[in-house]
């Protein structure tokens with residue numbers, strides 16, 4: 001956590017609810033991260049229990065950092081979808097059976113006695129990168145997160161594209177393959193980006209490809225007890241395994257196809273890639289060639305002006321993006337209401 005002896009007031013609390021952990025951070029008016037903690041979500045139990053923990057946790061974070069609750073102007077809350085943003089409801093999040101149809105926004109506002117801005121967790125992460133991360137120099141950007149699934153967020157001039165039904169920016173479900181043999185997405189539909197470029201999609205494609213490539217070192221590693229994973233594909237590609245390299249470049253191609261569609265629809269200043277699947281990121285030759293592959297395919301499919309201006313880079317905030325972005329969204333709402 002960066003040291004900041006003199007925070008710029010007011011403060012904002014960001015709460016990032018995930019299926020495994022609830023992450024809570026305090027940031028100041030410039031987005032400086034002042035304090036952070038996380039605790040298990042207890043997704044199979046009633047959400048009231050977890051919410052009861054949030055107030056003392058926030059108070060403790062403030063106390064430890066020498067900060068005061070009265071300096072907190074607002075709270076930002078990000079949760080997994082599906083959700084109803086207008087009504088402040090978390091609907092039926094995957095892996096959180098105890099939390100269905102819970103009015104989480106108002107419950108948190110009551111618990112902390114602060115206004116709460118409610119967002120999809122991926123859109124909040126996009127806002128975090130937009131505010132103080134890789135997108136800070138841009139007025140418009142698209143974040144694509146590659147993890148177990150593919151998520152994303154679109155931010156244009158401080159506004160997150162949430163859509164009329166709280167399902168805007170569902171980048172993982174862009175259709176990139178309309179063929180009869182297209183892979184099936186976890187959402188049940190065929191040909192979606194998530195079925196190809198998520199960690200799960202990469203593993204499924206690797207399994208299929210290994211049938212025709214018994215020479216791949218990934219089979220040996222698998223036989224030695226390492227589970228086939230996106231990380232194994234990444235490490236094997238780094239070590240020069242031909243099939244793994246092919247899987248990485250195909251992943252780049254699929255992402256390039258998704259980005260080409262988004263580029264023609266949104267025309268953002270930049271695309272930013274977040275999430276655990278980064279093939280080593282910008283510090284490795286593999287990570288850089290992954291970006292080059294994405295860009296090459298996206299440029300191949302876009303018309304000249306769009307192609308020339310395409311930018312793709314890696315995210316910077318890692319797992320902080322969600323709570324920082326939620327706090328940033330709360331700050332934007334606060335500033336709007338203060339100037340109204």
Ligand SMILES: [Zn+2]
Nearest residue numbers: 173185187192
């Ligand atoms: Zn889908």
